[in-house]
Amino acid sequence: MERKTVFKGRLLPYLLVAPQLLITIVFFFWPAGQAVWFAFLRQDAFGIRTSFVGLENFQDLFADPLYLETLRNTLVFAAGVSCIALGTALLLAVMADRQIRGAGLYRTLLVWPYAIAPAIAAVLWIFLFHPQIGMLGRALNGAGIPFDYKLNGNQAMLVVILAAAWKQVSYNFIFFLAGLQSIPKSVLEAAAIDGARPAYRFWTVTFPLLSPTTFFLLVVNLVYAFFETFGVIDALTKGGPGRATETLIYRAYIDGRVNLDLGMSSAQSVVLMLVVILLTAVQFRFIERRVHY
Amino acid sequence: MSTTDARAARTAAPGREGGTDWLAHAVLLLGTVLFALPLWIVLMGSSHDAATIGRGEVPLLPGPHAAENYAAAWSRGTTGVPVARMLWNSTVMALCVAVGKIAISILSAYAVVFFRFPGRNLVFWSIFITLMLPVEVRIFPTFKVVSDLGLVNTYAGLIVPIIASATATLLFRQFFLTIPDEFVEAAKMDGAGPLRFFRDVVLPLSRTNMAALFVILFVYGWNQYLWPLLVATSEDVETVVIGMVKMIGSESNTDWSLVMTTCVLALLPPVAVVLLMQRWFVKGLTETEK
Numbered sequence: 216m217e218r219k220t221v222f223k224g225r226l227l228p229y230l231l232v233a234p235q236l237l238i239t240i241v242f243f244f245w246p247a248g249q250a251v252w253f254a255f256l257r258q259d260a261f262g263i264r265t266s267f268v269g270l271e272n273f274q275d276l277f278a279d280p281l282y283l284e285t286l287r288n289t290l291v292f293a294a295g296v297s298c299i300a301l302g303t304a305l306l307l308a309v310m311a312d313r314q315i316r317g318a319g320l321y322r323t324l325l326v327w328p329y330a331i332a333p334a335i336a337a338v339l340w341i342f343l344f345h346p347q348i349g350m351l352g353r354a355l356n357g358a359g360i361p362f363d364y365k366l367n368g369n370q371a372m373l374v375v376i377l378a379a380a381w382k383q384v385s386y387n388f389i390f391f392l393a394g395l396q397s398i399p400k401s402v403l404e405a406a407a408i409d410g411a412r413p414a415y416r417f418w419t420v421t422f423p424l425l426s427p428t429t430f431f432l433l434v435v436n437l438v439y440a441f442f443e444t445f446g447v448i449d450a451l452t453k454g455g456p457g458r459a460t461e462t463l464i465y466r467a468y469i470d471g472r473v474n475l476d477l478g479m480s481s482a483q484s485v486v487l488m489l490v491v492i493l494l495t496a497v498q499f500r501f502i503e504r505r506v507h508y
Numbered sequence: 509m510s511t512t513d514a515r516a517a518r519t520a521a522p523g524r525e526g527g528t529d530w531l532a533h534a535v536l537l538l539g540t541v542l543f544a545l546p547l548w549i550v551l552m553g554s555s556h557d558a559a560t561i562g563r564g565e566v567p568l569l570p571g572p573h574a575a576e577n578y579a580a581a582w583s584r585g586t587t588g589v590p591v592a593r594m595l596w597n598s599t600v601m602a603l604c605v606a607v608g609k610i611a612i613s614i615l616s617a618y619a620v621v622f623f624r625f626p627g628r629n630l631v632f633w634s635i636f637i638t639l640m641l642p643v644e645v646r647i648f649p650t651f652k653v654v655s656d657l658g659l660v661n662t663y664a665g666l667i668v669p670i671i672a673s674a675t676a677t678l679l680f681r682q683f684f685l686t687i688p689d690e691f692v693e694a695a696k697m698d699g700a701g702p703l704r705f706f707r708d709v710v711l712p713l714s715r716t717n718m719a720a721l722f723v724i725l726f727v728y729g730w731n732q733y734l735w736p737l738l739v740a741t742s743e744d745v746e747t748v749v750i751g752m753v754k755m756i757g758s759e760s761n762t763d764w765s766l767v768m769t770t771c772v773l774a775l776l777p778p779v780a781v782v783l784l785m786q787r788w789f790v791k792g793l794t795e796t797e798k
Contacts, residue, residue: 218685220692222622222702231619232631235612235677242669243638246649253649307539310532321536326786328543330778332731332749338756338771339546342553342566348764350549350566381542386793393794442644446733450753464644468734471648480648487645495639 250488253481272482281458282466288372289462293440295376296383300436301429303380304387309417311388312395322392329385334446340378341451364452368459371452375460378451379444387432394428395421434498438491463487547775553768554578561764573765581769586755586762591770594748597740598730599777601747604667605729606722609676613721614714617680618706622692632681638674644734651738661742669739670732676721679792683717684710720792723785727778748774 257268276282311321331339346352346363355362364371398421406416422429445464448454454461454469461469463483471480549566555574556567581591619625620632643650650669651660659665687710695705736747746754752770756762782789 218621218689218692220689220696221624222692222696222705224623224625224702227702228619228623228625228628231623232616235616235635236631238612238668238672239635239638242650242653242672243641243646244634246646246653247641249649249652250646303539306535310535313529313532315529315532321540323783323786324540325536325543326790327779327783330727330731330782331775332733332778334733334749334753335731335771335775338752338767339550341756342549342768343546348561348564348566353564353566381546384539385543389790389793393790438642442642445644446731446749446753449733449737450756464734468647472738477648484645484648488641491641491645 247488250481250484253477254485256481257478258476268478272478273486276479276482276486284458285461285463285466288458288460289441291372292376292379292444292460292462293437295372296380296440296444297433297436299376299380300383300387301432304384304432305391305425305429307384308388308391308395309421311392325388326385328382329389331382332446333379333382333444334450336382337375337378337447337450340374340381344374366456368456371456371460375444375447375451379440379447382447383436383439387436390428390432391425394425398424431498434494437494441487441490463490550768550771553765554772556765558763558765561768577765577769578773581766581773585751585770586766587751587757589743589746589751591748591751591773593743594746594751595773595777597745598747598749598774600663601666601732601736602726602729602778604663605670605732606725608667609671609673609725610718610721612671613676614680614711614718617677617684618710620677621681621684622702622705635674635677638672639678643670643673647734647738650735654739660739661745663745666736666740666745666747667729670729670735676725679717679721680714683714687713716788717792719785719788723781723789724793726781730778 254272255267255269256265257272258265307325311318311325328336341349343349344352344362344364346356346365352362352364361367362370364374402420402424403416406420411419441462442464444462445468448460448462448465452460454465464487467480467483467487470476470483474480548568552567552570553561554577556565556571557573557577560567560571583590583592585591585594616631616635620628654660654665654669657665659668691709692705695709700708730747731749732747733749736745736750740746740750748770752767752774755767755770
């Protein structure tokens, strides 16, 4: 889309875009380019000599069983977070969309967790699931079910998934509710007059009409689970016990920060970049196709 | 069908599923409680002493130690950095990210929409493409650039790299495209130049969008974790989210009641901003990201 009437100016438009363009070049293009370049380099053990090694970093990465395990963890984690956060939010949004008393108040009470940082969500969940000081953790242990997310890998994964999903429900709720409210009610009325039961109406009319929102949110949730949940994992489990909750972004951090392996860390960054680009590309294609439904 | 019709149909049939209202209330109440319970636990916990929390009593009612906990956290913390200092750093970061991003975005969107200049498309696409890569993905190379510039442990190093993203620019561009051509023609006829038009017409019209973006970006800036963890290691610039997680550090001698107190202090400002500006924020969020 373009405007018909515009202003004349030679220098002014460049001055106006200069601040953002400068920041984008220095803090986006330059580092992103370096990440790609470093991924093909390798430093010796003392960090003195750097040599070009082609795709070796990538070959090493995918030959590393620990990296593949991290990949598997990430997929389990991302799938868990997305399913729980989307399912819960959709249920709440459908209920909040009804004409009931106090709907506005419910909405407010369901929206505020959007403001919670992932790391803070994790700390809140420590006080639920910690085996000694957490409400549920103590209750479970008291009932004879051994529960300690710092020792049991599966329990650790469950807790980080729940904490990460908990924080994301509000975001999804806001979008689902906006999506539901934009569905013309006459369509639903027509289905109701035809005698379709509420549940049937939901799955045959509402849910398909909501699919663009759902798909958009699915991509956003996957990106969230892949990258923004770093704080959840760092605050709750630090990737442990063992490597049970180590995701791709956490491993990239450990390799870059703790192991100081810039080549391997960059190779991992490049893999992550490809994941995001793929997700975004799929999203744009899908939305383009869906515009005229 | 227009939205007005949809609204009319919606209000014309109130309680058409009246029989299932109790189900909606039950589900929504359950959801509300699930969200509120963890917050309630830290809120109540922050008013008890460390020994009570350490014994695992999980108090659900207020205790007598609120004042001393908040005073202790505020003025000294447990890791040598007073929480007041961390809160100040987080406030500076969140405000600068929000204001800075809005400022550079509204200017570049204005140039891209209201001018024709060589390289305009290139400028637009190079800004647009930043949407593709969240800061977490390019974290170490960005850190290297910041450290080469000598900006480690400074507010500038903490804030400016976070500002490099396109969401706000896209929202403003979208909105500017809806400003009628007649406005521009009228301004030209009156002899108003582009800067005058920007100040007298575009800025006032953009107020709602700026408010919405402010909420989203304030929360975004306040809640940053991985970037400050790398770049703000000195206590002078430590943010409250990082500081709070550091307090947990070694679990054996963690002062849990002060962790709870700090947790409350850390989540209060962004929650307050979202609740106070809820109306704009919900509208802005659903419009920015779609």
